[in-house]
Amino acid sequence: MVYVASDERYEIMRYNRSGRSGLKLPAISLGLWHNFGGIDAYENGREMITRSFDLGITHFDLANNYGPPAGSAEDLFGKVLARDLSAYRDEMVISTKAGYYMWPGPYGDWGSRKYMLSSLDQSLKRLGLDYVDIFYSHRPDPHTPLEETMGALDHAVRTGKALYVGISNYTAEQTLEAIRILNGLGTPLLIHQPRYSMLDRWIEGGLQQVLEENGVGSIAFTPLAQGLLTNKYMNGIPEDSRAAGPSTALSESRITPEVQRKIRALNQLAVSRGQSLAQLALQWTLRGGKVTSALIGASRVTQIEENIAALSHSEFSQEELDRIETILKTESEA
Template sequence: MYEANPKRYDNMVYNRLGDSGLKLSAIGLGLWHNFGSVDAYENQRAIVQQAFDLGITYFDLANNYGPEPGSAEENFGRIMATDMKPYRDEMVIASKAGYEMWDGPYGNWGSRKSIIASADQSLKRMGLDYVDIFYSHRADPETNVYETAQALDSLVREGKALYVGISNYSGAQTEAIIKCFEDMHTPFVVHQPRYNMFNRGVEKDLFPVLKKYHKAAAGFSSLCQGLLTDKYLNGIPKNSRAAKSTSPFLEPKQVEETLKTVKALNEVAESRHQTLAEMALAWNLRKPELASVLVGASRPQQLVDNVKALDHLEFSDEELKTIDDILGKQGSIDWA
C-alpha cells in the first residue's frame, strides 16, 4: 500500500492562479507521453508516486493522451484507485477536450455536444466524480466562442469540474472567451500555452491579456521536447524521441539546428551550478504570468532532477541578457 512522503510539502513552491483561490505546484506532471497502453504500468505508478512525494499536486491529462487515445486517463484512473484515492483532495487533476478523440462529427473541436460528452467519458475512464480543471484544448474556428464557454460553464454547474481553463488559444481568442466567462461568472482560472526558451511568441501575444484580466498560465513543452536538457548535447541517443520519431514536434534535423544554441545555454547553466533542464524550468518561472510548468517523465528520477530547479529561481540581469542574446541568434522556432 502506497503511503505518501510526510515531508512532501516542505520544498515545493505553490503559486496562485491569478486572482483565483486555487494554487498549483510550480512543477506539474504532464501525462501526454509515457502513460499510454504501450507503456509499462508499474513505471507509470512509480512516476505518479514520485511526483506526489515531491510535492507535485498538479496532474495534467487530456482525453486523447496515450497511445491509444484515452489510455492515459484509464491508467491514471487505475493508479488513483490503487494508490492515490486517499489523497484525492490534495491533488489538482485536469483533463481537456478539443482534439480528435472519436470518429464522426462530435469527437473533435469545441461544440457543447463534444465537450460535455468528452468530459463524461474522461470522468468514467479516470473513475472520478469531478476534475479540478477542465480545459478547452484548442479554439474552434467554426463554433461560436460563447457556446464553448457555455459548455465549460455547464460542467462547473453540474459538479463535473471545479474550474475551467483553455489551451492553445491566441491572445485575441483568449480575450474573447474571457468576456464570455465574465458574463456567466464561470470560474475560469488558467490558460495552458506552449512556452519555453525556443517558443516565446506568447510573451507578446498572450501574456498581456492574462495580465490585463488577472489570469495565470501553466506552460507545457517546458523543456521543448527534451531539447532543453543535456540529452542532445553530444548527439542523438538511440532511445530518444528524435531518434524514434515518436513526437510530431521533434526530428533529427531540428536537433541539429539548435545544437549550437543549446550548448551555449548549457554553459550559462553550468555557471549557475544548474543543469540545462533546471535552468530552463527556472527561466520559465521567472515570468509572473506563469504559475506552473508542466514536465513529462519516463522515469521517476527525472522528476527528482527537475524539482531541483526550484532551488535557484533567481536570475541576474546579466544572465537574462546573455540568454536573450543566445536565443536572439537562434531566431524564432515554431515547431516544438
C-alpha cells in the same frame, strides 16, 4: 505494498496562485501526455505519479486523447488513484481536456457542446471520479461559435463535473474573447495552457499581457522544448531519442546546428550555476512570476527529481538574464 505519502511532501515545492483565483498550483506540475499510455509500463507510470506526489506535485494534467491509445493515460491514472491516492484526493488538482480527435463521426472532435460534454463524461469514467478540478477546451474550434464551447465549460462547472475551467492553444485575441464570454456566464477563466520555453516565446507577443491584465493564470507546456533543452541533443540525435523516432512533434529538422549552438551555450551557463540545462530552462520559464506552473513530462523518476531540484537554485542575476537573451537572439531562431 500499501502506498503512504511522504510526511515531507510540502517542504520542497513552491505553490503559486493562479491569477486572481483562490487556487494555488505547484510551481512544477506533472503532465501525462507521453509515457503513461497503454503501450507503457504501468508500474513505471505508477512510480512516477506517486513519487511526484511525495515531492509536492499536487497537480496532474491529462487530456482525453493522451496515451497512446487515446484515453489510456486517464485509465492508468484512474487505476493509480484508486489503488494508491484515493485518500489524498482533496490534496490533488486533476485536470483534463477535450478538443482533439477521440472517436469517429461528427461528434468526436473539436469544440461543440455535444463533443465537449460527452468527452468529459467519458474522462470521468476512465478516471473513476465524480469531478475534475480543471476542465479545458484543448484548442479553439474555427467552425463552432466560441459562445458554444465556453458555454459547455460553464455547464461542466454548474453541473458539478468540474470546479474550474481553462483553455489551451488559444491566441491572445481568442483568449480575450473567451474571458469576456465566461465572465458573462459567471464562470471566470482560471488558466491558459500554452506552449512556452526558451526556444518558443510566442506568448510574450501579447498573450501574457492579456492574462496578467485579466487575472488569469498560465501553465506552460513543453518548457523543455520536448527534450531540446536538456543534454540529450547537444552533440547530435541519439538513436533512442524522440527526434529519431516517428514523433511528428519533435523532428530532426528542428535540431539545427544553430539550435545546438544555443543549447551548448546555455548548458555552459547552467554548469556555472551548478545546475543542469533542464533545471536552468525550468527556472527561466518561471522567472518573474508570470507563469503559474511549468508542466513537465517524464519517462522515469530521476527526471522528475532533477526537475524539481530546479526550485532550490538561486534566482537569476540581471547579468545572467542578459546573457541568456544574448544566447537566444539569432537571425534564424526565435
